[in-house]
Amino acid sequence: MNDKTTTKLSLVCSLVGLVAIYAVAAAARPKITPIASLNDSFLGLRVSISGQVMDYREHEEGHLFLKLQDSSGRVVNVPLFSLVRAQIDESIELLDVVEVTGEVAIYQGEFEVIPGGAKDVKVVHTAPVALTTITKENAGTAVKVQGTITAREIVGGGNIILTLQENGGKLPVFIPSWIVEDGLPEMHVGDTLRVDGWVQLYKGELELKLTSASHLHVVEDA
Amino acid sequence: MLDVLAYALAGVVLGVVTGLIPGLHVNNLTPILVTLAAGASSGMVALIVAMSITNVFINYIPSTFLGAPDEGTELSVLPAHRLLLAGRGYQAIRLSAIGCLSGLMISAALILPFMAVITPAYDLIRSHMHWLLTIIAAVMILLERSWRGIIWATSVFLMSGLLGLLTLSANFIPADTALMPLLSGLFGISVLLPSIVSCGSPPEQHLDDEPIDLRSSIKPVCAGTAAGTFTGIVPSIGPSQGTVMAQLVTRSSSTEEFLVAVSSVNVSKALFSFISIFAIGRARSGAAIAVEKILDVSSVEPLLIIGVALFARGIAAILHLQIGKLAAKNMDRFSYRTLCILVLIFMLALTFYYSGLVGILVLTTASALGMLPAATNIKRTHSMGVIMLPCILYFAEAKDGVLEALGL
Numbered sequence: 308m309n310d311k312t313t314t315k316l317s318l319v320c321s322l323v324g325l326v327a328i329y330a331v332a333a334a335a336r337p338k339i340t341p342i343a344s345l346n347d348s349f350l351g352l353r354v355s356i357s358g359q360v361m362d363y364r365e366h367e368e369g370h371l372f373l374k375l376q377d378s379s380g381r382v383v384n385v386p387l388f389s390l391v392r393a394q395i396d397e398s399i400e401l402l403d404v405v406e407v408t409g410e411v412a413i414y415q416g417e418f419e420v421i422p423g424g425a426k427d428v429k430v431v432h433t434a435p436v437a438l439t440t441i442t443k444e445n446a447g448t449a450v451k452v453q454g455t456i457t458a459r460e461i462v463g464g465g466n467i468i469l470t471l472q473e474n475g476g477k478l479p480v481f482i483p484s485w486i487v488e489d490g491l492p493e494m495h496v497g498d499t500l501r502v503d504g505w506v507q508l509y510k511g512e513l514e515l516k517l518t519s520a521s522h523l524h525v526v527e528d529a
Numbered sequence: 530m531l532d533v534l535a536y537a538l539a540g541v542v543l544g545v546v547t548g549l550i551p552g553l554h555v556n557n558l559t560p561i562l563v564t565l566a567a568g569a570s571s572g573m574v575a576l577i578v579a580m581s582i583t584n585v586f587i588n589y590i591p592s593t594f595l596g597a598p599d600e601g602t603e604l605s606v607l608p609a610h611r612l613l614l615a616g617r618g619y620q621a622i623r624l625s626a627i628g629c630l631s632g633l634m635i636s637a638a639l640i641l642p643f644m645a646v647i648t649p650a651y652d653l654i655r656s657h658m659h660w661l662l663t664i665i666a667a668v669m670i671l672l673e674r675s676w677r678g679i680i681w682a683t684s685v686f687l688m689s690g691l692l693g694l695l696t697l698s699a700n701f702i703p704a705d706t707a708l709m710p711l712l713s714g715l716f717g718i719s720v721l722l723p724s725i726v727s728c729g730s731p732p733e734q735h736l737d738d739e740p741i742d743l744r745s746s747i748k749p750v751c752a753g754t755a756a757g758t759f760t761g762i763v764p765s766i767g768p769s770q771g772t773v774m775a776q777l778v779t780r781s782s783s784t785e786e787f788l789v790a791v792s793s794v795n796v797s798k799a800l801f802s803f804i805s806i807f808a809i810g811r812a813r814s815g816a817a818i819a820v821e822k823i824l825d826v827s828s829v830e831p832l833l834i835i836g837v838a839l840f841a842r843g844i845a846a847i848l849h850l851q852i853g854k855l856a857a858k859n860m861d862r863f864s865y866r867t868l869c870i871l872v873l874i875f876m877l878a879l880t881f882y883y884s885g886l887v888g889i890l891v892l893t894t895a896s897a898l899g900m901l902p903a904a905t906n907i908k909r910t911h912s913m914g915v916i917m918l919p920c921i922l923y924f925a926e927a928k929d930g931v932l933e934a935l936g937l
Contacts, residue, residue, distance in 0.1 A: 313723075313904040317897045321688055324894025328692065331887055332699030332937055351703035426929060 339406070343379035345418045349411040356383060356420055357406040359433075360399060361449060365521050369393070375405060384419040385409070387428065394425030397432070401503030401522055402451045404431040435501055438476025441513060445506040452478060452515065453501040453526065456494060467491075468514075471500060479514040480504065486520050499527040536572035537579040537837045541844050544583025549852070551591045551717055551872045553879065554709065555584050556815030563819045570823050571833060577823075578803060578834050579841035581816040582633070585796045586845040587852065589625040593618050594731075594856050595721065595872055607720070607909070608784045608791075616732045618860070620739050622853030624785055626846050627741060628792025631750040632757060633842045636797035637835050643758065643801075644808050644831075651762060651809040659924035661763065666917055669770060673907055681905040688898055689715065689911070690918025696891050697919055698928065699937055706883045707891070708815075708916075713876050714895025715912040721869045722900065730865035734857040741785075749775065749786040753793025760794060761801025761813055764920050770910050771798065800838050807831045 340354040358375030361382060365371055369389030376382045385407050387395070399405060406429040409422035422428050435453035454471030461467055465484035470477060480502055482491070494500060503522040504515040517523065547553050558580070562573055593609040612621040654661060670682040696707045756771035771794040772787060802813035803820055812821040820834075880888045895915070902909045922928040 310904045310906075313900060317900040317904055320897030321894060321901065324890065324897060325688065325691060325695070327890055328695050328894060329935070331701050331890065332695045335699055335701040424929065 341379040342375065342377045342383045343381040345381075345383060345411060345420075349418075350413065351410065353408060353410055354420060355406065355408040356385075357404065358383070360401050360403050360405055362518070363399065363401065363521070365519065371399065373399065373405065375407070384414065384417055386414075386419060386421055388421075391422055391425055391428070395428055395430070396425075397430045398524070399430055400432065400451060400501075400524070401449055402433050404433060405429065406431075438471065438473045438478045441476075441478060441506060443508065443513060446508050446513070447506065449503065449505055450515065451501065451503045453499065454478070456496050456498050456500055459494075459496055469494075469500070471502070471515075479512070480517060481507075481509070481514050482517045482523075486517055489520055491520050492523055492525050494523070494525050498525055500524070501526050532572050533575045533833070533837070534840070536576040537840055538844075540576035540579025540837075541583045541841050541848070543576070544580040544841070544845065545587050545848055545852070547580065548584045548587025549591060551595060551713075551721075551876060554712075554815070555581050556708070557879075557883075559816055559819035563822050574820050574823055575833065575837045577816050577820055578837045581799050581803075581814070582796065582838050582841040583845040583848070585792075585799050586626065586629050586842075586849040588795075589622060589792065590849070590853050590856055591872075593621045593625075593853075594860060595724075595869060608787045611784050612788075613731050613734075616735050617739070618731065618734045619736055619854055619857040620785075621788055622850065622857070623738070623741060624788040625792040626849050626853075627743070627746055628750060628753060628789040629796040629849075630842060630846050631746070632754045632793030632796040633800060633838060635750065635754045635793075636757065636800045637839055639754070639758065640800075640804055640831070640835060643804070647762065647805075647808045654763075658763070659921045662766070662917055662921045662924070665766060665770060665774070666914065666921070669773060669908070669910060672773065678905075678907050681901070682907045682911045685898065685901050685905075685907065685911040686914035686918070689914035692891070692894060692898060693915035694919045694922070694928075694931070695937075698932055701887050702884045702891070706888070710880045710884055710888045710892035711895050711915050713880060714892045714897075715899035715915060716909070717876055717899075718873060718892065718896040719899025719903070721873050722896065723903065725866055725869045725873065731860065734860055736854060736857060745786065746789045749790035750793045753790035754797045756790075757794040757797025758801050761798040762805050762809065764813060764916075766913075766917070770913060773908070773910060796842075800835075803834050803838075804831060 338355065339357050340349075342356055342358060345354070356375065356377065358377035360373050361376045362374040363371060369392060371387040371392050373385040373387065374382050375385055385405070407420050407422050408427040409420045412419050412421055433451060435451045438452055438454055441450060441452070452471065452473075454473035454476070456469050457472045457477075458470040459467065465487055467482040467487055469480040469482065471480055501524040502515060502517065504517045507514060507516050543558060544555070547555050547558065559577060562577055565573065589609065592607070593613055609618075609621040609625075612618060666686060670679055670686060673679050673682045693711060696702060696711055702710075752775035753772060756775040759774075760766040760771040772791040775790045775794065799814065802817040805811055805813050806817060806821050806824065812818040877889065877892070880892045884891070899909075899912055902911060919928065922931055
């Protein structure tokens with residue numbers, strides 16, 4: 308076989324191969340993967356997942372660690388490292404729906420999906436629920452509420468209880484002393500506040516328990 | 530200390546195995562070694578370093594003795610094959626041993642001053658990395674000198690780059706196994722196929738120790754080591770590109786000097802890819818990534834890496850010369866074509882095992898693409914576009930945009 312024939316044959320095979328690989332790549336474009344289906348065979352692959360933020364933790368170096376849960380019921384960790392987080396314009400709050408495309412890895416025995424950049428993270432904010440709709444049946448679940456601070460009192464051991472009011476509904480927000488000590492955003496009676504937290508019953512009464520200062524957002528100063 | 534030496538010896542053995550079997554790479558074993566590292570971290574680091582250094586030496590044996598094309602096609606053959614076709618395959622082994630031995634010695638001596646300057650230097654070039662890589666690729670292409678060569682070189686670079694981009698960035702093969710079919714196809718099977726088709730076999734090999742002019746090796750070793758240091762830090766630049774750059778600086782063009790230079794580049798690249806973990810906080814090879822993972826949970830001094838590399842160097846050089854001599858002596862005992870076919874089958878099986886049918890598709894495409902440089906008489910190194918183009922796009926922050934434009 309001379310060089311001319313080899314050149315033609317190699318060129319045709321290369322081009323046909325590239326077209327075939329493009330077709331395979333297009334077919335393998337990440338679709339939304341149910342979190343429950345993540346297993347060892349996904350390690351190192353890029354997937355897209357979508358779920359609600361069930362918890363999040365801020366790291367002192369600026370990283371944000373999300374726990375996302377989808378309709379499959381399973382939770383996956385999504386670390387937003389400081390460089391990526393700095394590029395995300397929107398704030399991420401509890402119960403927001405976040406779509407993440409990233410590489411599947413395992414950290415300390417748990418699956419995580421690591422986005423490579425801000426464009427791999429899409430945030431859809433969920434609206435706060437009306438205070439009047441929260442009932443004892445909501446105990447143990449996470450909710451996002453918004454209301455005006457009508458009272459602020461310090462109770463035993465440095466805990467704070469804020470009372471939020473909105474359209475005739477009322478809900479106490481319990482802020483444990485350890486969160487108070489870590490520092491809270493400045494807020495006063497009359498400010499409008501959005502809070503993400505967990506509904507609990509205390510002495511038979513409903514209240515919202517805060518788990519991190521970052522779950523408090525002052526929407527409007529009085 | 531003795532246990533570290535025992536691990537280093539085991540690394541030398543594994544380096545010989547991975548070096549002798551075409552298609553099998555150090556990177557195929559490192560994930561298993563990282564898993565086994567718990568409790569013996571410095572030993573496992575020694576094993577991986579010794580394996581990588583030995584692998585660099587021993588790799589020259591199959592790449593010299595396998596895949597040589599017919600006589601009369603010298604213009605498009607690799608330098609080691611040129612010597613093999615002249616019955617001087619063992620001389621190629623000796624030259625690569627000299628390059629590796631001296632390259633590693635100079636690299637080890639350079640590490641301390643290197644550590645002092647590289648961090649600020651890397652910070653400086655990090656933001657311009659895409660320009661640096663583009664300039665290197667452009668220089669390599671322009672060195673083809675004729676319009677025809679430049680057009681073919683550009684086409685091979687771009688097609689390899691597209692192949693790399695699709696395979697490494699799309700989702701059909703896990704990223705850590707995608708490189709194997711790409712590199713085996715571009716630089717392995719594409720070399721084996723012509724010799725299988727041509728049915729030729731290399732002439733009888735001379736085993737007498739031809740005198741080697743050590744003085745003329747000084748220039749390629751120094752230039753090769755400098756280029757190896759550079760390629761150990763800058764991602765996606767291969768040893769061949771490093772060697773061509775070294776040749777440009779030293780203005781040398783002989784086959785012997787090329788072999789000495791390329792082996793110096795290879796071995797210093799291997800050492801500096803580990804040292805860059807300490808110097809710039811980035812691992813620059815699969816084996817170095819494995820060492821970095823172990824270092825995440827334990828502390829190992831760079832001095833251990835240098836010591837183990839020098840220890841492995843001595844044993845690897847002896848084994849390299851002995852096995853190389855044995856291979857040259859016994860070449861005519863086997864059917865050369867059958868040997869190449871067996872290696873080809875092994876590479877296909879390994880690819881299928883790691884990445885399935887889609888891996889075979891990538892391997893076939895890469896092999897076809899890898900045959901273009903020889904058929905069009907341009908340098909094989911343009912196929913490094915397979916890694917360079919995705920790297921250029923990554924550093925220019927344009928990779929996602931290009932993938933999106935391609936609808937991926």
